[in-house]
Amino acid sequence: MSTHSPQGLSSSSAVMRHAALLITGALILIPFVWMVSLSIKPPGEIFRASFSFWPHEFYGIENYTKALTEAPLPQYMLNGVFVCASIVILQILICAPAAYALAKLDFPGKNLLFAMVLIALLLPHEVLALPLFILGYQIGILNTYAALIVPYVVSPFGIFLFRQFFKTIPDDVIHAARLDGLSELSIVWKIMVPMALPAIIAFGIFSVVGHWNSLFWPLIAVRDQSLMPPPLGIMAFKNEEAGNDYGPLMAASTIVVLPLIIAFLSAQRWFVEGLTGGAVK
Amino acid sequence: MSLATSTAPEPAASSTDSAGGRKALRRQRLAETITAWSLAGPALILLVTLFFLPVFAVFAIALTDWQFGASDLAFVGLGNFKEVFADEGFRASLVNTIVYVAIVVPGTISLGLVIALLIESGKSCRAFYRAIHFLPFMATLTAMAIAWEPLLHPTIGLVNQTLASLGLPTANWLRDEGTVLPVLAVIGIWQNLGYAMVLFLAGLKSIPQDLYDAADIDGADLWFDRLRTVTLPMLGPVSMFVFIVVALRAFETFDTVQVLTQGGPGHASEMLLFTLYRESFQYLRTGYGAAVAVVFLCIVVALTLIQARVLDKRVHYQ
Amino acid sequence: MNKIFIKQISKSFGATPVLRDVSLSIADGEFLTLLGASGCGKSTLLRILAGLELQTGGSVAIGERVVDGVRPKRRDVAMVFQSYALYPHMTVQDNMALPLRMRRLSSWQRLPLAGRFMPGTTATTAEIERDVTRTAKALGIGHLLARKPGQLSGGQRQRVAVGRAMVRQPAVFLMDEPLSNLDAMLRVQMRAEIKELHNRLGVTFVYVTHDESEAMTMSDRVAVMLDGELLQVAPPQEIYADPDDRRVAEFIGSPKINMLEARLRDGGLADAAGTSFAVAANVAHGTALTLGIRPEAFHLVDAGGANILTGAVRLVEHMGSDLFVHLDVPGTEHPLIARLLAERAPQILTGQTLHLGVKPERLLLFAADGKRLRPHNHRNGTVLRMRELAQ
Numbered sequence: 001m002s003t004h005s006p007q008g009l010s011s012s013s014a015v016m017r018h019a020a021l022l023i024t025g026a027l028i029l030i031p032f033v034w035m036v037s038l039s040i041k042p043p044g045e046i047f048r049a050s051f052s053f054w055p056h057e058f059y060g061i062e063n064y065t066k067a068l069t070e071a072p073l074p075q076y077m078l079n080g081v082f083v084c085a086s087i088v089i090l091q092i093l094i095c096a097p098a099a100y101a102l103a104k105l106d107f108p109g110k111n112l113l114f115a116m117v118l119i120a121l122l123l124p125h126e127v128l129a130l131p132l133f134i135l136g137y138q139i140g141i142l143n144t145y146a147a148l149i150v151p152y153v154v155s156p157f158g159i160f161l162f163r164q165f166f167k168t169i170p171d172d173v174i175h176a177a178r179l180d181g182l183s184e185l186s187i188v189w190k191i192m193v194p195m196a197l198p199a200i201i202a203f204g205i206f207s208v209v210g211h212w213n214s215l216f217w218p219l220i221a222v223r224d225q226s227l228m229p230p231p232l233g234i235m236a237f238k239n240e241e242a243g244n245d246y247g248p249l250m251a252a253s254t255i256v257v258l259p260l261i262i263a264f265l266s267a268q269r270w271f272v273e274g275l276t277g278g279a280v281k
Numbered sequence: 282m283s284l285a286t287s288t289a290p291e292p293a294a295s296s297t298d299s300a301g302g303r304k305a306l307r308r309q310r311l312a313e314t315i316t317a318w319s320l321a322g323p324a325l326i327l328l329v330t331l332f333f334l335p336v337f338a339v340f341a342i343a344l345t346d347w348q349f350g351a352s353d354l355a356f357v358g359l360g361n362f363k364e365v366f367a368d369e370g371f372r373a374s375l376v377n378t379i380v381y382v383a384i385v386v387p388g389t390i391s392l393g394l395v396i397a398l399l400i401e402s403g404k405s406c407r408a409f410y411r412a413i414h415f416l417p418f419m420a421t422l423t424a425m426a427i428a429w430e431p432l433l434h435p436t437i438g439l440v441n442q443t444l445a446s447l448g449l450p451t452a453n454w455l456r457d458e459g460t461v462l463p464v465l466a467v468i469g470i471w472q473n474l475g476y477a478m479v480l481f482l483a484g485l486k487s488i489p490q491d492l493y494d495a496a497d498i499d500g501a502d503l504w505f506d507r508l509r510t511v512t513l514p515m516l517g518p519v520s521m522f523v524f525i526v527v528a529l530r531a532f533e534t535f536d537t538v539q540v541l542t543q544g545g546p547g548h549a550s551e552m553l554l555f556t557l558y559r560e561s562f563q564y565l566r567t568g569y570g571a572a573v574a575v576v577f578l579c580i581v582v583a584l585t586l587i588q589a590r591v592l593d594k595r596v597h598y599q
Numbered sequence: 600m601n602k603i604f605i606k607q608i609s610k611s612f613g614a615t616p617v618l619r620d621v622s623l624s625i626a627d628g629e630f631l632t633l634l635g636a637s638g639c640g641k642s643t644l645l646r647i648l649a650g651l652e653l654q655t656g657g658s659v660a661i662g663e664r665v666v667d668g669v670r671p672k673r674r675d676v677a678m679v680f681q682s683y684a685l686y687p688h689m690t691v692q693d694n695m696a697l698p699l700r701m702r703r704l705s706s707w708q709r710l711p712l713a714g715r716f717m718p719g720t721t722a723t724t725a726e727i728e729r730d731v732t733r734t735a736k737a738l739g740i741g742h743l744l745a746r747k748p749g750q751l752s753g754g755q756r757q758r759v760a761v762g763r764a765m766v767r768q769p770a771v772f773l774m775d776e777p778l779s780n781l782d783a784m785l786r787v788q789m790r791a792e793i794k795e796l797h798n799r800l801g802v803t804f805v806y807v808t809h810d811e812s813e814a815m816t817m818s819d820r821v822a823v824m825l826d827g828e829l830l831q832v833a834p835p836q837e838i839y840a841d842p843d844d845r846r847v848a849e850f851i852g853s854p855k856i857n858m859l860e861a862r863l864r865d866g867g868l869a870d871a872a873g874t875s876f877a878v879a880a881n882v883a884h885g886t887a888l889t890l891g892i893r894p895e896a897f898h899l900v901d902a903g904g905a906n907i908l909t910g911a912v913r914l915v916e917h918m919g920s921d922l923f924v925h926l927d928v929p930g931t932e933h934p935l936i937a938r939l940l941a942e943r944a945p946q947i948l949t950g951q952t953l954h955l956g957v958k959p960e961r962l963l964l965f966a967a968d969g970k971r972l973r974p975h976n977h978r979n980g981t982v983l984r985m986r987e988l989a990q
Contacts, residue, residue: 017403024396025413028471032416034439035428047437098324106310107317113325120332122585124533126554127578130342130561130571131335134349154327184316213421215536216554220562231423235540238427246431253424264419268412271419276479491684494651499763500672500701506709510697514688 032257039063039250046246059247064255066248067237072225073252076233077259080212083148083229088207090153092193092200099162100188104174114163120156126216133220147221148229152211158203165199166192198273205274212260230256339578343571350565361572371573373548374556377462378532381552384466385473385531390523392470393477398512400478401485411482415475422472426540429468430455455541458549465537465550473530477523484519488512518591525588532581553577601627601662601770601803603648608657610643610827617643619827621657626819630797630804631832634814635824636850641807642775644824648805649773650674661771672701674771677764681776683756685748691759692731692744698767699727734766754785761796772797774806778813790816811851815839823847845969848891854923854936856963859890868905872930876906877959882972891963894923894938897955907956908935912949917941926953 037053038046040060067073101107102114132151136142141150169192177187193200211229218232228236234256238249264271318325343361347354365371400410417425432439433454441451454464492511496502501510535554538544544551544559557577561570603625610618618640625631633641646652648659650671659666666674677698685694700709707713708720715721735741738758748756757777764772777793778786794817797804808814814821815835822832831843842848848856861871863886868875871890878888903909910928922941925934937955947953964972 014403014405017399018406021396021399021406021410024392024399025410028414028417028475030439031425031428031432031471032420034432035425038431046431051439051442094323094327097320101317101321105313105317105320107314110317113321116325116328116333120328122582123332123336124529124578124581126533126535126557127339127574127581128332128335129557130567130574131338132331133562134338135330135335151331154324154331156328156332159324184320188320209419213423215423215539216558219539219558231421231536234424234427238540249427250431253427256424257420260419260421261416264416265412268408268415272411272415272479275418276476276483489682489684491680491682492686494646494649495678495680495684495686495763497651497671498649498676498678499698501697502670502672503706506701506706510686514686517688 035250035253035257038246039254041247043245043247060251063247063251067252067255070248071233071237071252073233073237073255075226076228076230077255079145079227079233080229083145084208084211086145086149087152087211088204090149091155091158091207092204094154095158096162096193096200097185097188099159099166100184100192102159103163103166104171104192105184117156117159117163121160125151129217129220136221143222143224143227145227148218148227151217151221152207155203155207158207161199161203162196165196169195201270202274205271209260209271209275336578339571339574342568343575345568347568348565349561349567354568357568361568362575364569365572365576370548370551371556374544374551374553375576377548377550378534378552381462381466381469381534382528382531384463385469385534386524386528388466388470389473389477389527389531390520393474393523394481394516394520396474397478397481397485398508401482411479414478417472418475422536423540425472426468426537429537430541433464456546458546461542461546461550465534465542468537469531469534473527476530477527480519480523480526481516484516485512488515521591522588525584525591529581529584532577532584553580603771603803603805604658604660605644605648606658606660608644608647608654608659610640610647610652610655617827618647618654621824621827621829623822623829623832625803625805628801628803630794630806630817630819632806632808632814632818632821633824634808634811634821634850637809639824640827641809641824645678645773645775645805645807648771649676649678675769676771676773677767677769678773678775679760679764679777681779683748683760683777683780685756685759685763687748690745690747691735691740691751691762692728694748694759695731695734695744695763695766696727698763699730700724702767703727730766734762738762738765753781754789757781757789761793765796765800770802772800772802772804774804776808777806778808779810786813793817811853815851823850825850842891842963843971845889845891845965845971848963848965852893854894854938857892857894857935859892859931861888861890862886863888872908872928874903874905874908876957876962878962878964879959882966887967888972889965889967891965892935892957892961893963894936896957896961897937897939898957899939899943900954900956903954906959907954909952909954910935912947912951912953915947915949922947924953926955 033053037055040058040063041055042057042059042062045055045057045059098113102110102117128151133142136147136150141147173191173195174187177191182190213231214229215231215235218229219235222228222232225233225236234249234252237252344356344358345354346357346360396410396414400407431437433441435441435451435453435456438454440454444451452460454460488511492515493507496507496510499510501507533554534552535558538550538552538555539558542550544555553573554577557570557573560566560573564570603623605621605623605625608618608621609616621640621644623631633644635641643652647654648661650666650669654667661674661676686697689697703723703726704714704720705717708717708723710717732741732744735744738761740755740758740762743751743755743759748759751759757780760777774793778789781789790813793804793806797817806813806817815838818835820832821835821838823830823838825846830847831838833841833843838847839851842851845858849858859871861869861876863869863878863882863884864875865884867877867879869878869888869890876890878890882888897908900907908926908928910926912924913927913934914925916923916925918941920941922939924937924939924947926937927934935955966972
């Protein structure tokens, strides 16, 4: 290992390293590559066994048009954007002040509140689905955007992460802000949140990726196609219309996967931090 | 002169007799408490309604024979749990989940570790390799499961074509009781190994270079000795963490089952969350579903508590 | 014989040169200190000696053997690291046993479990344990053998690190700032212990530090390094009293040496700061010189004159037995600092005018390029002055 020995990696083992990583990398990428490949092939070629990535007849336009028109795919994507954005904004609005109170204020019940956060952190959300479904039914929000958003507006992980980060900000900053006449709420929004921006961004990525990709709860909460987020929508597309019509189905999958992958590739460091940051700490 | 008067302490304010001081202090503490609860209030209310009441409700429902939509219910004690464990379908689901976890966890950890070691062993193209291997973890699993289906297709799938061209036996991967669970596990490994890799990379980065130098001087300078003396022991705490996190993710597998197999053929690929979903929301056997949820919750909580316990032990390494 | 020969070593990291043409020979059993500010290349030189870093050019020999390209394991050197680099997952016993295990046991014998059944493993392991115990007792850490590094104090960890280096009786000890993570009290104590260890073991020590007092108190010779170059290698007192280079003079000594810019004129006189000094240097008239005067080279006189500096007192610092007097002398950039014995100096007040005399033989002359100008370019003079100083 180069960093560990003065001689560095000998050229033959460097070649081995690249060879091994290129092979594992290629294996990892096969599903992606095959998905894109099928999405530009005509049905005839798909069902004719072949190894070639590029089709004889480019059928991409037809497949992608079909994916975008036969299923309300643009609607699914917009639903996904709206739901994820609402969730992450509400989460930050609700979690940041609570985290500030836990990190910087002293009050009776503080330990109890923090214990509640830790316990909530333990609970897998799927376990809560049944009562939340009943609750949603009782207050009549099933099959609305609210059903997709409300169960997630408070994030124990968000409170925990923000609290950890706020704790590292020196008390003197807050004292100075109080002397300057800021209210506690404006300390949260004008001082703490800007100073904790890396944590906020990391949490935002964590939250958006999680909710964009999630299938379990949307499957329970909504039935209307016009409300479905992308994973649920594409599953419905597969079950109802496309079936074995792989071309448009792969085109739709590609469209669903693409936004996050582009975002990931352009901000790799942030994504890795956001999705593992809480874990590594 | 105005300066002098403003700086001079006013006699009334300066004479803080202890009782008045304590009173002021108490008033200030009360103010802080009110502020704190008004800041944390929304979160508290939502935590209670969205997490704590539902959890209690799950336990309560699990003790009844309630069916969603029914107007009456009766207390059945542990009847649901008896039924759950007597049910062949559930037992299969539990066993499947354990087998699945038993394949995914070692597979993910060992591959993630090997890839992390390979990436860290050189300086070039690190970000590139990391990105490629991390990609599946990012990608929407529902969509990727749909993309895996044609790969595994019995006649036109790339997997079978490749095997056939090499003269190896092929299989109907998702329709064969013997292969369906391992195939789902492979997809699970494919999806999670990037996550394990990234955690291991972070662990590797935090090993001080001095330790490798000391190992060199002490004579542990061969690749294998260094791995054994420094790298692996120093990765111990991270490995334990990766183990738990990957195990939790494996227990919570749902999307691939839902999209690719619906638990079939038979019960061959049925897993806990899928059972939970089907019983609670398709068959509307609410009491039974709640009992499954309780069992699932117990497994997850036990795993997480083990993790907290182990992470505490990390102190010894400091 | 474990002399170390370092021949024209150079090292660059990419385009940045870290070491330039460093040559040095270290005698068997010598305690040599590499002294310099951080980033001067001293640690890199040590790491090249250890084999942890490969030089860009030049050659290293330990004993009769050229060791370039030889792995650290085969160089018969031991090293104590600044961070101690103890293996946190191993007990003190295992930490100290590791270098022995790696040398005395074969790869097969080191295998977990199976290795125990290889022939000879048990006997060798017992022998290793004996050696570890003996070394640990010698260092006073015998009772800590079962603990892990995380449970030890800084000083104990330091001893374990020394023990791990000592246990295999290497020909050369390399130490990279081993005391810098300890508090001041402990540092002084460990300083003495390391020196004592050197006396007892009688092997070669190469010690890297940025701390002047460690270098001066422990070493047989000090090698002063700056910007990847070796400026001077000499015994501590010589480094202080007879520096070869202006940068050495400025690096060693606290408070810092006073430097006066001067110009040589007829009659062996140099003008500086409004007075003239008699200097004995073999240089042409009109040459620009720098006069170096150690703070303690001043003595109080009653009136101005040749070899006497006159100025106003800016600040007086009482240090107990000594006084540090900061003096504003017209024609100098910085205030001069004089160190006077408190009992000999009368009450000195800020603002007061003071006359400070300097004996000509205590003037250090430096040429414009920083090189030392010696009277008649002769070392004998130095030795004489050294004796005088010692008295």
